[in-house]
Amino acid sequence: MKSRSKALIAGIAAIGVIASLAACSTPAAGDGKVTITVVSLIPGSDQSAFDAFDAQVAQFEKANPNITVKSQEYEWTGPTFAAQLAGGTLPDVFTIPFTDGKTLIENGQLADITDLVNGLDYSSKFNPNVLSQAQGTDGKIYGLPTAAYGNGLQYNRAIFTAAGLDPDKPPTTWAEVRADAKIIADKTGLTGFAQMAASNTGGWQLAVGSATRGGRLEVKNGDSVTVTADNAGTKATLEYLKALRWEDNSMGANFLLDWGTINQAFGAGQIGMYTSGSDIFTNLVQSQAMDPANYGLASLPLEGKDAGVLAGGTIATVNIKATDAVKAAAVKWIDFYYMQKLLNKDAAILDAKTLSEANQPVGVPALPIFDKATLTQSQEWIKDYINVPQNQVSFFLDNIFDQPTVAEPISHTQELYAALDVVVQSVLTDPNADIDALLKQVNTDVQALVDAG
Amino acid sequence: MTTVETPPIIDLAAASAAASPQRVIVQRTRKRNFGTWVRGGGVSNLVFLLPMLVIFGAFSWYPIVQALVMSFQKTNLVTPAIFVGWDNFARVLHDPNLYVAIQNTGYFALLALIFGYPVPLVAAVLMSEVRRGKGLFSALAYLPVVVPPVVAVLLWKFFYDGRPEGVFNTILGWVGIPPQPWIQNAIEAMPSLVLEATWAAAGGTVIIYLAALTSVPPELYDAAEVDGASIWQKIWHVTLPQLRGVLIITLILQIIGTSQVFLEPFLFTGGGPANATITILLLIYRYAFQNSLGGNYGAATALSVMLALFLAALSLIYFQLTKRWSS
Structure with a gap:
C-alpha cells in the first residue's frame, strides 16, 4: 500500500515534468488570427525607446486587428545570430546585414517572399543594386532592404573642445586625423583614435580604411573571386594604424575593441574618434546614454584612385519556418515598421512623431535604398521632428552623396573579416608585426575557402 | 599442500x-x-x-x-544533414589554428599547474597552522568562488586596464614598475588569464585541502615532533603523504579543467591578441559560431569528440600510473 502510494506520487511527478517539457511547444493559432514575433530593439535600450516601439506595435495592431505582434530584443552579432539560426529560435521577422543575405539565401535559410513583395506598390522602385542584396541567383526575393548607411568618422565634440580643437572643423584628410588624434591623446590623456579589432569588426573596419585609399579586399572576375587582402590600400591603412599606435601612442590601451565595446567607450567619452556606420547615433543614444550635444559625424577622407566609402545596410527577412499566413503578416509588418516611413507622408510623420515624443533619434544620417530624391522627400516630411543635431552631422551629409560608395567583399566575408582581425590585432599589439607576411597568409587562407566553395 | x-x-x-x-x-x-x-x-x-x-x-x-x-555530418542545422565520413576530422587536423590552440591550451595548463596548483596547497597548510581566525581565512579564500565567473572576469578586465592609471598599473607604479599592457599583449595575455583563473578557482581547492588536513591523525605530528622534526619536515613527511589521495584527484581535475579552458580567453580577449590566447574550446566555439551564416558544426563536434577521447585516455593512463601510489 505504502509502495503504491509512493509510485502514485512519483508517477504524478514524472507526468508533471514531461507535461512541463511538452508545454514548451508553440500553441497553434486558430480563427484566422495570426501571431507573429518580430525583433524590437537591442538589449539595454532605454525604456522610452521600448515605449516608442510598443506604441508602433499598437498602431499596427489597430490597423491589422487579425495580427498580434510579439516582440523580442535583438542585437545582430555574428556568434549570437549563428546560434539563434541553428537553434531555430529566431523570430518570424529579423534583420541581417547586407553581407549575409546572399549566403543565407543560397543555404535555404530564408523564406521566399517574392509574391508578397511584388504585391507592394513600391516593389519596382528599389535601387536594383540595393534590392539585389536580398535576391537569390534565381531572382526571387527573400527580404526587403530597410536601411543603408555609409561609414563615417565619428568624433566626440566635447573631447575636441577639451583638446583645444574646433569641433566644427573636423579633420578632412587622414594626416589631419592623425594630427588631431595625437593632440587629443597628449592633451586629454584619452584615446585619440580607436580601431575595432575583434569579433570580425577588425576586418570590417580595415575594409573601410582600405576602401578610402582605393583598396579592395576581393576582386570578382566573371564567376571567380580573388582575395586581394594584400592590396596597397590595406597595407597603407595598416601602416597608418601602426604609426598612430607606436609612433604617436594616440590609440589608447585597448586593442581588442569590437562594435559593442567601442560604442560603449565612445559613449562614455573615452574615445576622440573612430570609424563606423553613419547610423550609429541611434545606438549611442539608446544604449550608451551619450549626450547628443557631444556627437559629431564627418565624412571619411578619400585618398587616391578608386577611393570610396564602404557602405552597408540592413535587410528585414522572414523565418524559413514561417507558415504562409505568418509570412503574409510578417511582410505587412516589415512594410509598416520599416518601409512606409520612407515612402508615405502620413506614415513618416506618425513614425517621427512617435519617436520624438519618446525622445528617440529622428533623422539619423542614412543612404537611400530607393533613390536620393525619395530619401530627401522623406526627410522633408519629418523635418519638424528631426532631433539629431543636423549641424553636427552636416560634415558627413554634405559630402556623402558626392563620394563613391563601395560594397563589402562578397565571398566568405565573415571568414575574411575574422582573418583580418588577427592582422589588425597584431599591428596594434606588436611593433614588429610583419604586415606583408600577415596579409599574404590571409590571402592564402581565405582563397582556399573561396575555392572550396 | x-x-x-x-x-x-x-x-x-x-x-x-x-x-x-x-x-x-x-x-x-x-x-x-x-x-x-x-x-x-x-x-x-x-x-x-x-x-x-x-x-x-x-x-x-x-x-x-x-x-x-x-561529427560525421555536414549540417547547418536547418537544411538536411549530409554524411561526409571523416572529412570533418581531416579538416580540423589540417587547420593551422588547431596547433596554435593546442599549444596555447598546453601553455595555460602548464602555467596553471606551476602557479595555480601549489597555491591552494600552501594556503591550506598555512591556514591549518594558524590558531585564531581560521574561519575568517577560509571565508576570505572561498570568497572569489562565490563571485559569478563572468562578473569576476569583467572586474579583472577593469583591473587589467593597460593605461598607466589602470588599477594594477597604479599599484605597480608605487613600486617603480612601468605600466604593463596585460591582456593587450601577446606575451603577457596568457599569464594574465592564468592569474585570474587561479584567483577564481583556488578557494574551492583550499576548502578541499583543509577538509583533508583535518583527517590527518594528530599522533603522526606528535610522533614527528618527538623525533625532532622541523615544521618543513612535518609537512614533507607527514602532511603531503597523507594528502596524496586528494592531491592526485585535484591534479587530474585541474588538468581536465585547464584543457577545457574557455571562459577566461572568451571573455577577456576573444582569443586575441592575434590568436595568442585561442584555446581548443574557443576554437570549437569559433568553428560553430564565428560565422553568422551558420557555423561548421561538423568540425566543431569533430574537435569536441577528439578532445573528449584525449581527456578520457589521459585520465585512464594517469589513474593506471598512479594506482599503486594512491592505494
Missing part, C-alpha cells in the same frame, strides 16, 4: 550435473528477488528516477550521441 595447489581436472559432465541444482536455486532466487523487488518498492523507485532519466536523457545523453553523429 601440493594437492591444493594442483590445478583441478575439470570433468564437464560432472560439473554440469553438479551445477544444475545450483542453477535451479539461482533461478528461484531471481524470481523471488524480482517479486521482492516489485513488492519492496522497486517500481516506485524507478518511477521516481524517471524524471531524472528523462531530463538527463534529453539534455545530456541525447546531445552527446547527437554530437557524435554530427
Whole structure:
C-alpha cells in the first residue's frame, strides 16, 4: 500500500515534468488570427525607446486587428545570430546585414517572399543594386532592404573642445586625423583614435580604411573571386594604424575593441574618434546614454584612385519556418515598421512623431535604398521632428552623396573579416608585426575557402 | 599442500550435473528477488528516477550521441544533414589554428599547474597552522568562488586596464614598475588569464585541502615532533603523504579543467591578441559560431569528440600510473 502510494506520487511527478517539457511547444493559432514575433530593439535600450516601439506595435495592431505582434530584443552579432539560426529560435521577422543575405539565401535559410513583395506598390522602385542584396541567383526575393548607411568618422565634440580643437572643423584628410588624434591623446590623456579589432569588426573596419585609399579586399572576375587582402590600400591603412599606435601612442590601451565595446567607450567619452556606420547615433543614444550635444559625424577622407566609402545596410527577412499566413503578416509588418516611413507622408510623420515624443533619434544620417530624391522627400516630411543635431552631422551629409560608395567583399566575408582581425590585432599589439607576411597568409587562407566553395 | 595447489581436472559432465541444482536455486532466487523487488518498492523507485532519466536523457545523453553523429555530418542545422565520413576530422587536423590552440591550451595548463596548483596547497597548510581566525581565512579564500565567473572576469578586465592609471598599473607604479599592457599583449595575455583563473578557482581547492588536513591523525605530528622534526619536515613527511589521495584527484581535475579552458580567453580577449590566447574550446566555439551564416558544426563536434577521447585516455593512463601510489 505504502509502495503504491509512493509510485502514485512519483508517477504524478514524472507526468508533471514531461507535461512541463511538452508545454514548451508553440500553441497553434486558430480563427484566422495570426501571431507573429518580430525583433524590437537591442538589449539595454532605454525604456522610452521600448515605449516608442510598443506604441508602433499598437498602431499596427489597430490597423491589422487579425495580427498580434510579439516582440523580442535583438542585437545582430555574428556568434549570437549563428546560434539563434541553428537553434531555430529566431523570430518570424529579423534583420541581417547586407553581407549575409546572399549566403543565407543560397543555404535555404530564408523564406521566399517574392509574391508578397511584388504585391507592394513600391516593389519596382528599389535601387536594383540595393534590392539585389536580398535576391537569390534565381531572382526571387527573400527580404526587403530597410536601411543603408555609409561609414563615417565619428568624433566626440566635447573631447575636441577639451583638446583645444574646433569641433566644427573636423579633420578632412587622414594626416589631419592623425594630427588631431595625437593632440587629443597628449592633451586629454584619452584615446585619440580607436580601431575595432575583434569579433570580425577588425576586418570590417580595415575594409573601410582600405576602401578610402582605393583598396579592395576581393576582386570578382566573371564567376571567380580573388582575395586581394594584400592590396596597397590595406597595407597603407595598416601602416597608418601602426604609426598612430607606436609612433604617436594616440590609440589608447585597448586593442581588442569590437562594435559593442567601442560604442560603449565612445559613449562614455573615452574615445576622440573612430570609424563606423553613419547610423550609429541611434545606438549611442539608446544604449550608451551619450549626450547628443557631444556627437559629431564627418565624412571619411578619400585618398587616391578608386577611393570610396564602404557602405552597408540592413535587410528585414522572414523565418524559413514561417507558415504562409505568418509570412503574409510578417511582410505587412516589415512594410509598416520599416518601409512606409520612407515612402508615405502620413506614415513618416506618425513614425517621427512617435519617436520624438519618446525622445528617440529622428533623422539619423542614412543612404537611400530607393533613390536620393525619395530619401530627401522623406526627410522633408519629418523635418519638424528631426532631433539629431543636423549641424553636427552636416560634415558627413554634405559630402556623402558626392563620394563613391563601395560594397563589402562578397565571398566568405565573415571568414575574411575574422582573418583580418588577427592582422589588425597584431599591428596594434606588436611593433614588429610583419604586415606583408600577415596579409599574404590571409590571402592564402581565405582563397582556399573561396575555392572550396 | 601440493594437492591444493594442483590445478583441478575439470570433468564437464560432472560439473554440469553438479551445477544444475545450483542453477535451479539461482533461478528461484531471481524470481523471488524480482517479486521482492516489485513488492519492496522497486517500481516506485524507478518511477521516481524517471524524471531524472528523462531530463538527463534529453539534455545530456541525447546531445552527446547527437554530437557524435554530427561529427560525421555536414549540417547547418536547418537544411538536411549530409554524411561526409571523416572529412570533418581531416579538416580540423589540417587547420593551422588547431596547433596554435593546442599549444596555447598546453601553455595555460602548464602555467596553471606551476602557479595555480601549489597555491591552494600552501594556503591550506598555512591556514591549518594558524590558531585564531581560521574561519575568517577560509571565508576570505572561498570568497572569489562565490563571485559569478563572468562578473569576476569583467572586474579583472577593469583591473587589467593597460593605461598607466589602470588599477594594477597604479599599484605597480608605487613600486617603480612601468605600466604593463596585460591582456593587450601577446606575451603577457596568457599569464594574465592564468592569474585570474587561479584567483577564481583556488578557494574551492583550499576548502578541499583543509577538509583533508583535518583527517590527518594528530599522533603522526606528535610522533614527528618527538623525533625532532622541523615544521618543513612535518609537512614533507607527514602532511603531503597523507594528502596524496586528494592531491592526485585535484591534479587530474585541474588538468581536465585547464584543457577545457574557455571562459577566461572568451571573455577577456576573444582569443586575441592575434590568436595568442585561442584555446581548443574557443576554437570549437569559433568553428560553430564565428560565422553568422551558420557555423561548421561538423568540425566543431569533430574537435569536441577528439578532445573528449584525449581527456578520457589521459585520465585512464594517469589513474593506471598512479594506482599503486594512491592505494
